[in-house]
Amino acid sequence: MPALQFDHLRKAYAATVAVDDVTFEVRPGEVFGLLGPNGAGKTTLIRMLIDIIAPDDGRILLDGRPLAPADRDRIGYLPEERGLYRKEKVIDILIYFGMLKGLARREALARSRAWLERLGLPEVAGRRADSLSKGMQQKVQIAGTLLSGPEILVMDEPFSGLDPLNTVLVKDLLRERRDVGALVILSTHQMPMVEELCDRVAMIDHGRLVLYGDLEEIRRRFGESAVLVGTSADLRGLPPVASAEPQGRLCRVVLRDGARPSDLMAILQERRIPVEHFEVARMPVEEIFVRTVRARGPAPAPQPLAAQAGMGPRA
Structure with missing residues (x-):
């Protein structure tokens, strides 16, 4: 085929x-x-x-x-x-x-x-x-x-x-x-x-291709932006944390752009926050989708036809 x-x-x-x-x-x-x-x-x-x-x-x-x-x-x-x-x-x-x-x-x-x-x-x-x-x-x-x-x-x-x-x-x-x-x-x-x-x-x-490739590879690429943490402490407001929500007995932490799981671990240790579980989580495809679309912002305003003349790439 x-x-x-x-x-x-x-x-x-x-x-x-x-x-x-x-x-x-x-x-x-x-x-x-x-x-x-x-x-x-x-x-x-x-x-x-x-x-x-x-x-x-x-x-x-x-x-x-x-x-x-x-x-x-x-x-x-x-x-x-x-x-x-x-x-x-x-x-x-x-x-x-x-x-x-x-x-x-x-x-x-x-x-x-x-x-x-x-x-x-x-x-x-x-x-x-x-x-x-x-x-x-x-x-x-x-x-x-x-x-x-x-x-x-x-x-x-x-x-x-x-x-x-x-x-x-x-x-x-x-x-x-x-x-x-x-x-x-x-x-x-x-x-x-x-x-x-x-x-x-x-x-x-x-109209543009914004993500393409093996799904598992894409998830690995986004994978270090979320962590599952076992703790009774409120992690909201910590410097690397964008959001923290309960997920069963754990807390699912989404990290701020540029932050890594090691940054969160360092803060937890520095503040002596007790942790029973710490696991880098694979980001759901839905969250990858939402983040990618939001990062691009609204669609650009349509251009006058004259401005588009000759714009198309040639095969």
Whole structure:
């Protein structure tokens, strides 16, 4: 399975630059997290991948060559918005989705029934889409996305509307696609899912790539800014401490920018504060996300079109 590369992509809408010189790679056999706040540019990147819009500059490469129209049939895309034909029968919708990806009708029917069975929905085949619950509709959309066995799988908020049992089911499906070598792109605001599923991530903010790489390496990079301390003392107000909150029997201390765990330990020893436990904690992905976005501040004001002329990087 070839790698997928986003190479210096840029896209502007009038005076707003939605994607600004973004470069990253998605590898076979991984779940790749595409993260960012609302309006960051994630959806624009996905739309360029599935050929709904064209980039103003840059390229999308598959195995080192520009993505061709024929390659789009190798992509399965689950949009965040519901994309079902509300008044049609579920089985007819799925057959149609399969045929759009090049399956013969007989094969599309067989696969549709198999996926409905796999997702626990065999009884809804003859029902209209608008008669289903939100969670059922989401599972039907997931079936339609997986129907053709896509080599590149793009899932935008796939857990929306799902109960805990079906959330586990969908997580297992994503891991299965990863394990057979597919490229799986997960776009979500549910950071616990990112921690559990993703091997590598790219974070977009104001159209720019602000974090990219192995998730564990990123967490190590941020890891020394939080410490779990076992003490009955109130640690708020100590020089290295940005915040201190109870976490079970421990206190979770977030250090100020530039402070290290050794600085906190030195203060504790200097002030003779009794400590029963001291552990450098891995920062949750959600906190990394929030810190990164806040550090960048608000989006810059749109520029006049004349000021943008010639700004795009060249591939």
